[in-house]
Structure formats: C-alpha cells, structure tokens
Amino acid sequence: MKFLDECKIYIRSGNGGGGAVSFRREKYIEYGGPDGGDGGKGGDVWIEAVDGLNTLIDFRYHQHFKGDTGVHGMGRNRHGHNGEDATLRVPVGTQVFAEDKETLLLDMDVAGQRIRLLKGGNGGFGNTHFKGPVNQAPRFANPGQDGVEQWIWLRLKLIADVGLVGLPNAGKSTFLAAASAARPKIADYPFTTLAPNLGMVDLSVGERFILADIPGLIEGASEGAGLGVRFLGHVERTATLIHLVDGTQDDVVEAWRTVRRELEAYGEELGDKTEYLVLSKVDALDKETRKAKAAQLRKASGAKVRQVSGVSGEGVTELLREAYALVRARKGEAVAQAVAASGEPAPDWAP
Numbered sequence: 124m125k126f127l128d129e130c131k132i133y134i135r136s137g138n139g140g141g142g143a144v145s146f147r148r149e150k151y152i153e154y155g156g157p158d159g160g161d162g163g164k165g166g167d168v169w170i171e172a173v174d175g176l177n178t179l180i181d182f183r184y185h186q187h188f189k190g191d192t193g194v195h196g197m198g199r200n201r202h203g204h205n206g207e208d209a210t211l212r213v214p215v216g217t218q219v220f221a222e223d224k225e226t227l228l229l230d231m232d233v234a235g236q237r238i239r240l241l242k243g244g245n246g247g248f249g250n251t252h253f254k255g256p257v258n259q260a261p262r263f264a265n266p267g268q269d270g271v272e273q274w275i276w277l278r279l280k281l282i283a284d285v286g287l288v289g290l291p292n293a294g295k296s297t298f299l300a301a302a303s304a305a306r307p308k309i310a311d312y313p314f315t316t317l318a319p320n321l322g323m324v325d326l327s328v329g330e331r332f333i334l335a336d337i338p339g340l341i342e343g344a345s346e347g348a349g350l351g352v353r354f355l356g357h358v359e360r361t362a363t364l365i366h367l368v369d370g371t372q373d374d375v376v377e378a379w380r381t382v383r384r385e386l387e388a389y390g391e392e393l394g395d396k397t398e399y400l401v402l403s404k405v406d407a408l409d410k411e412t413r414k415a416k417a418a419q420l421r422k423a424s425g426a427k428v429r430q431v432s433g434v435s436g437e438g439v440t441e442l443l444r445e446a447y448a449l450v451r452a453r454k455g456e457a458v459a460q461a462v463a464a465s466g467e468p469a470p471d472w473a474p
Contacts, residue, residue: 128279128319128354130182137165137206139244139267140193142252146260147199157260159196159250162267163203165243166190169210172231176214177321179279190241193267196249206243213277216360220276228275232282232360240275244268278356281319283335284450286358288386289367290340290378294403296320297433298367299336302443319357324443332450335361340385355389362453363397363446368420370402370430375416376423397449399442400424406432 140162147155168190188211194203219229219240229238247265254261287295300306303322320336337354358364366382368375379400387394400420405413417428429445431438 127178127180127183128281128357130179130277131186132182132211132275132277133187133272134168134209134211134241134275135187135189135272136168136241136243136270137190138192138270139163139165139246140195140203140206141266142247142249142264143196143198143201144250144262144264145198157250157254158198158200159264160198160200160202161249161252162196162246162265163193163205164246165193165267165270166206166208167239167243168241169208169237169239170217170219170229170231171210171212171237172215172217172234173212174215174234176212177279177281178214179217179277182211182277190243190270192270193243193246195267196246196264200249200251202249203246205246208243211240211277214279214281216280216282218278218280220278222274222276224276241271241273244270280359281321281335281357282333283321283358283361284332284363285324285334285446286361286364287334287336287367288340288358288364288382289403290369290382291338293367293369293378294433295336295367298365298403298431298439299334301433301436301439303334319354324447326440326443326447330447332447340382355386355393359393361396362450363399364393365399365401365442365446367401367403370404370408370413370416375402376419379420379424398426399429399446400426401429401431401442403431403433405430405437406435 142162143159145157145159147158149155168188188209190209191206193206196203213231215232215234217231218227219231220227231238245268247267250261250264253263287298289295299320299322303324319338322334322336324332324334335357337357366379368378372378383394402413402417402420408416413430417430420428429438429442431442433439
C-alpha cells in the first residue's frame with residue numbers, strides 16, 4: 124500500500140426534500156383538507172477516526188463526498204425519508220484544514236472520534252403544516268434547504284510514541300528492523316526511506332510502544348529541501364526522539380548539528396523534545412574510534428551518547444527500555460492531567 128499523508132477533498136451536505144402540496148379526495152369523507160407531508164432532511168457529512176489505517180491513500184481515488192438529498196414529502200401526510208449521511212473514515216492523527224491550507228478545523232487524534240463536518244439542509248414543510256382557521260386550504264409548501272459545500276485539506280500526522288531522526292543513511296531503517304517486526308527497505312545508499320515507517324516495539328508482555336522512522340533530513344530541510352521536512356509532522360506527537368548519528372562518517376559533530384538546526388528551525392516544539400543521542404553502526408568501528416567519536420559528540424552536545432548497532436543488536440534493547448520508560452512517564456502525566464481537568468478520581472493507568 125502506498126503512503127499518502129496529504130490530500131484535498133470536496134464535501135457537500137445533502138439538500139433537504141421539498142414539502143408536498145396535497146389534498147384529501149376520498150369518497151364518503153365529508154371534509155377533505157390538506158395532507159401534504161414534510162420533506163426529509165439532507166444527509167450530513169461526518170468524519171471519523173478509525174484504527175487500522177495509517178495512510179490517506181483511499182482519498183486519492185475518492186475525492187468527492189456528498190450527503191444524499193432528502194426524499195420529498197407526499198400526500199396522505201407521508202414525510203420524506205432523511206438522506207443518507209456521507210462519512211470520511213480517516214487514520215487516527217488526521218488533521219482537517221480549511222481550503223487555505225492554514226486554518227486548522229479539527230484534529231482527529233482519538234480513535235472512535237466522530238464529528239459532523241457539514242449539516243444537511245432541513246426538509247421543507249408540507250401544506251399540512253400551514254393549515255389553520257384562517258387558511259384552511261393552503262396551496263403552498265416550503266422547498267427544502269440547500270446543502271453546504273466546502274473544500275478541505277486532510278493532513279496525516281502519525282500517532283507514534285518515539286521518533287527516529289538523522290541524516291540520510293544514518294541507520295534508521297536498520298534500527299527499526301532490529302527493534303520491531305517492521306521490514307523497511309534497507310540499502311547502502313542515501314534516501315532509501317521515501318515514506319515514514321511504523322514499527323511496534325515489544326519489549327515484554329505489557330511493554331509496547333510505536334516507533335516511527337521518517338526519511339533522512341538534510342541541510343535546509345526546514346525550508347523544503349529534501350524529503351524530511353514533509354514528514355517531520357509525523358514525529359510532532361512523539362514523547363521523545365532517537366537521534367542517530369552515523370559513526371562511520373568523518374565529522375559526527377557536524378552531522379548532529381545539521382539535524383539539530385533543522386529540528387529547531389521547523390518549530391512545533393520539535394527542538395525542545397527529549398532526545399537520545401546515539402552513535403550508530405558501531406559494529407563497523409574499532410574500539411578506539413568508537414571511544415573518540417563518542418567523546419566528540421558528548422563534548423559538543425553535553426549529553427550522554429549511546430552506542431548501538433542495528434546489525435549486531437548491540438545496545439538496541441537497552442536504548443529501547445530507556446525510551447519506553449520516558450513514554451510511560453509521559454502517558455502517566457497525560458492521564459493525570461485529564462483526570463485533574465475532569466475532577467474524577469484517578470484510575471490505575473496501564474500501558
């Protein structure tokens with residue numbers, strides 16, 4: 124399945140059905156009178172966040188969503204049926220923007236969330252609605268109200284707990300494959316990853332989290348260079364970032380600084396996220412080189428430098444357990460804040 128994280132959609136709610144103008148004409152009934160029914164309501168347009176989806180590819184082939192028109196009223200006080208609703212089923216994490224592509228309308232970040240985007244037009248009243256002592260035989264009815272139309276943008280930001288960042292060919296896909304059951308494309312050339320990949324990390328029973336790998340960043344990514352800037356939004360929601368630096372390259376410090384500059388320039392609090400600095404591909408380095416490059420990174424960043432190898436598995440499990448501890452703590456904080464806002468007693472939280 125191809126990955127698509129942005130698309131433009133046309134939506135329109137249904138027109139209301141028109142009311143009917145009708146009179147009873149039945150044998151052996153002394154008095155007739157108006158009996159025109161009301162029209163049905165037009166169909167609404169809804170959006171629903173569902174589990175099991177991680178791409179907007181379905182909207183490439185189906186770009187117009189319209190609610191059905193309500194059925195017109197009929198004689199004998201028969202009201203028209205309401206029009207069928209149209210529902211957009213999107214992955215969890217999808218944002219809805221107005222046509223200007225800047226005004227955020229909705230953020231579908233909870234599974235099962237269902238919101239009405241456009242309301243269908245009301246059905247018109249039949250002539251029965253207007254009868255009275257003054258006008259006992261009204262010969263008019265209301266037409267149904269027109270529906271509403273709108274162009275919207277859907278933009279997907281994947282829901283992941285931990286994000287992988289780094290320069291192209293930093294070993295992110297290899298790390299993802301070693302840490303989870305995901306099987307991303309791996310090759311010995313840059314820009315192997317052209318779309319984000321997700322992997323479920325299973326440390327033990329009850330210890331699980333989602334790891335996201337995005338295409339490598341290059342200098343100027345925050346201004347549109349390369350592929351990375353387009354996909355940085357997929358790590359905005361993560362609790363932490365794992366920053367991989369290729370240990371086989373000459374200047375590891377400049378590689379780290381390049382990515383840090385792009386994260387900070389992108390904004391959206393990416394530059395402020397907790398970061399695990401990792402020297403990768405250490406299986407290809409001798410002991411002295413590993414020690415020297417780790418020391419260079421530690422001096423430049425002022426942070427602890429982990430050393431891992433996705434090929435041999437060295438340091439992978441230890442790093443994942445550190446990341447999981449932070450994810451668990453962040454989720455516990457989120458639950459506590461939600462409980463404090465609701466005023467209800469706190470439940471026992473479990474991942």
